[in-house]
Amino acid sequence: MVQWDAGAQQDLLKRWQEEIARHGKRMANAMEVSLRPSENQVGQTPRDLIYRKGKARLYRYRRAAEVVHAVPVLMVPNLGISRPTIFDLQPGNSFIEYMVKQGFDFFLLDWGIFGEEDNGLTVDDCVVGILPIMVKKLLQASGASAVSLLGYCMGAPLSACYVALRPESPVRNLVNMAGPIDFEHAGLFSTWMNQRHLDVDKLVDTFGGVPADLIRAGFKLLKPTADLSTYTNLWWNLWNDRYVRSFKALNTWANAYVPIPGCFFKQWVGDFYQGNKLIAGELYLGGRRVDLSQIACSVLAVGAETDFIAPPACVKALIDVVSSRDKEYFELHGGHISLIAGRQASKVAWPAVSGWLGPRSQ
Amino acid sequence: MSTTSSSEEMLAQWKESMQRGIDAWLSVLGRIPQPDISQFWMPFLTQGMVPFSQMASQGGSPELLQQWKRCVDQGIEAWSNALEKAMATETFASAFGKYLDQYLDTVGPMHKEMKKAGEAYLKVLGLPSRAQIAEMTSQMSWVESRIEELEAKIEQVLAGLAAVQAALEKGATENRGPSS
Numbered sequence: 372m373v374q375w376d377a378g379a380q381q382d383l384l385k386r387w388q389e390e391i392a393r394h395g396k397r398m399a400n401a402m403e404v405s406l407r408p409s410e411n412q413v414g415q416t417p418r419d420l421i422y423r424k425g426k427a428r429l430y431r432y433r434r435a436a437e438v439v440h441a442v443p444v445l446m447v448p449n450l451g452i453s454r455p456t457i458f459d460l461q462p463g464n465s466f467i468e469y470m471v472k473q474g475f476d477f478f479l480l481d482w483g484i485f486g487e488e489d490n491g492l493t494v495d496d497c498v499v500g501i502l503p504i505m506v507k508k509l510l511q512a513s514g515a516s517a518v519s520l521l522g523y524c525m526g527a528p529l530s531a532c533y534v535a536l537r538p539e540s541p542v543r544n545l546v547n548m549a550g551p552i553d554f555e556h557a558g559l560f561s562t563w564m565n566q567r568h569l570d571v572d573k574l575v576d577t578f579g580g581v582p583a584d585l586i587r588a589g590f591k592l593l594k595p596t597a598d599l600s601t602y603t604n605l606w607w608n609l610w611n612d613r614y615v616r617s618f619k620a621l622n623t624w625a626n627a628y629v630p631i632p633g634c635f636f637k638q639w640v641g642d643f644y645q646g647n648k649l650i651a652g653e654l655y656l657g658g659r660r661v662d663l664s665q666i667a668c669s670v671l672a673v674g675a676e677t678d679f680i681a682p683p684a685c686v687k688a689l690i691d692v693v694s695s696r697d698k699e700y701f702e703l704h705g706g707h708i709s710l711i712a713g714r715q716a717s718k719v720a721w722p723a724v725s726g727w728l729g730p731r732s733q
Numbered sequence: 734m735s736t737t738s739s740s741e742e743m744l745a746q747w748k749e750s751m752q753r754g755i756d757a758w759l760s761v762l763g764r765i766p767q768p769d770i771s772q773f774w775m776p777f778l779t780q781g782m783v784p785f786s787q788m789a790s791q792g793g794s795p796e797l798l799q800q801w802k803r804c805v806d807q808g809i810e811a812w813s814n815a816l817e818k819a820m821a822t823e824t825f826a827s828a829f830g831k832y833l834d835q836y837l838d839t840v841g842p843m844h845k846e847m848k849k850a851g852e853a854y855l856k857v858l859g860l861p862s863r864a865q866i867a868e869m870t871s872q873m874s875w876v877e878s879r880i881e882e883l884e885a886k887i888e889q890v891l892a893g894l895a896a897v898q899a900a901l902e903k904g905a906t907e908n909r910g911p912s913s
Contacts, residue, residue: 390798424881425874488867504881562821568830570837577841592820596813603809607802679817 396610404605404615413456413623416468418479422508425492426483429505431512432471439474440732442543443513445506447526450482450497451631452586453624457712458523460620466711466721473725475732478509480526490580490633494529494642497635499657502533503540510541519544519728523711524681525639528552528649531663531689532656538665544731546724547672549707551681552663553650553688554643558679559593564644571640575633583628590628593679621712650688663689669697671727673720678707699727743843750839757835758828 422429446467448455458479459467470477480502485492506518520542522530527550534542551557563569574581591598608614631639648654654661670693674683683702690700703710703720710720819825852862861869 424877487863488870491871500878559817559820562823562826563829565826568826570830570834573834573837577837577844594813595816596809600806600809600813603802603805 393610397606400609400612400615401606404609404619408619408622413461413620414459415462416459416465416471421478421512422505424501424504426485426489427501427505428481428483429508430479430481431509432467432477432479434476435468435471436474438476440476440729441515442517442519442732443476443478443509443515444470444519444521444728444732445478445480445509447480447502447520447522447530448482449523449525450529450635451485451581451629452525452590453629454484454627455479455481456627457621457624457708460624460712461616464617464620464712464717466716469717469721470725473729475725475728476513476515478513480505485580485630485632487579490575492632493634494532494638495656498529498532498536502529503537506533506540506542517541517543519546519732521546521548521724521728522550523548524550524707526550527686527689528643531666532649532654532661534668535661535663535665536656536659538667542668544669544671544728545666546728547670547686547689548720548724549673549675549678549681549686549710550689551643551685552692553685554647555650556682556684556688557644558682558685560589560680561644564640566645569640569645571637571645575637578633580633581631581636583630586631587628617713650692663692664694666693667695669731670695671698671724672700673710673724674700674702675705675707675710676702677705678710680707697731701727743846746839746843750835754832754835754839757831 417433418430419433420428421431446455446458448458459465462468467477467479482497482501483489506520509518510516518541520530520534522528522545527547530545531547531550531552534540534545554561564571578585605614605618608618642648642654646653649661649663652660652662652664670689672686672689674681674686676683678686687700687702690698701723703715703723705713705715705720709715852864855862
């Protein structure tokens with residue numbers, strides 16, 4: 372039998388009282404989260420539409436502070452799969468808000484929400500058609516003579532292709548955040564999408580494009596226990612109003628999957644995943660060979676230790692192939708999303724990216 | 734009624750595909766050695782017993798819940814690692830590919846029929862079909878591209894004119910020379 376002294380008893384009683392109070396709060400918040408699991412108010416950082424081409428939109432975020440960095444930043448997110456609201460979840464938990472407060476003139480390329488009418492969109496259209504015009508319009512709007520490209524996930528290889536095809540383009544800095552470059556090391560997706568197992572033409576010919584539900588199923592299968600873990604952590608932290616607000620904002624983003632256009636998906640899987648042509652220098656876009664060694668601007672690659680979508684080896688590969696003299700690789704704790712959203716991101720990843728870009732944006 | 738018979742056909746097709754899918758899975762499972770499930774559960778139970786025995790010796794405390802949570806987290810992580818190892822195998826990838834193939838074989842004709850039925854319905858209502866809207870969208874994209882090309886040409890012409898004007902002004906300044 373354990374002997375307790377009065378002090379320990381008081382302490383124990385206090386802790387039980389706290390736990391009971393927390394439990395009461397959990398019950399109250401549980402009702403609220405069940406009735407309203409998503410937060411409608413995401414993407415609140417004020418912005419203006421600068422240009423539109425097809426479904427693609429170029430947004431400029433309004434200055435929250437004096438612009439101290441002369442070189443504007445163009446963020447290039449993934450095409451399809453999910454909405455770019457992950458970069459601007461809510462005030463205090465927004466990568467875009469953070470960068471704007473750091474004094475960057477920040478632009479975002481929103482590829483749009485695709486439908487059947489977009490199934491003819493190709494990787495060539497994005498890299499050779501849309502990206503150049505967006506960069507041009509950005510420079511016109513900002514009055515700058517150079518730009519930093521910040522690619523996240525799929526946006527990173529697309530940005531790298533653009534810079535490699537146009538070494539004369541006014542790109543001063545290229546940042547790759549969790550973007551796969553060497554698809555031999557791209558984890559489970561490269562195993563499942565191997566040409567021995569996946570007939571991508573059949574998939575696209577059946578549906579025209581890749582429906583959002585199929586994309587959702589694929590990503591859920593990558594980590595089947597993710598939902599269990601998410602809801603366990605949610606229950607555990609339900610007493611914390613701030614946690615609940617963050618969860619709802621993230622839930623809004625996490626449930627908004629976007630279809631991928633058919634022709635784009637065929638090329639993406641065939642040339643990038645199955646053929647691994649980007650790193651091999653065998654990729655042709657717009658009739659020209661994409662040679663990553665043509666990239667000579669400053670390059671930063673940021674990988675995440677436990678990223679199972681773009682494992683560190685496949686992100687770091689960019690550093691090994693570019694001819695830039697100023698190039699760096701960071702590897703941070705966490706997974707694919709933890710680089711761009713959450714407490715860890717705001718404390719580690721965002722300052723790392725901002726700290727690297729700042730001196731190179733004068 | 735043709736509508737009833739086509740929906741019955743679709744239902745029969747779906748039932749057949751479900752059966753074929755189950756048969757395919759069973760034949761794949763029959764070919765691979767079945768995992769020893771106790772190997773899967775044993776680490777979870779063993780990890781769980783350690784904090785529980787600690788709890789029993791320490792007596793009741795809110796730390797119980799912390800330890801329970803840790804136990805659950807470790808269990809989920811153990812599951813996740815085991816599943817990841819299983820899904821990274823060629824066998825799984827092959828089975829998954831075959832399943833997807835089967836799914837597409839089933840869904841493909843159904844999808845086509847539903848699309849046809851949808852188009853027919855829109856036609857009856859006098860509304861434009863998806864193909865017509867897609868065509869209109871691509872025409873608009875073409876117009877956008879033409880406008881962009883024209884903008885680029887105008888910018889070139891303006892840049893050329895600006896260069897000519899600058900050259901003329903420079904020439905005029907040189908001709909005037911230093912004022913006497």
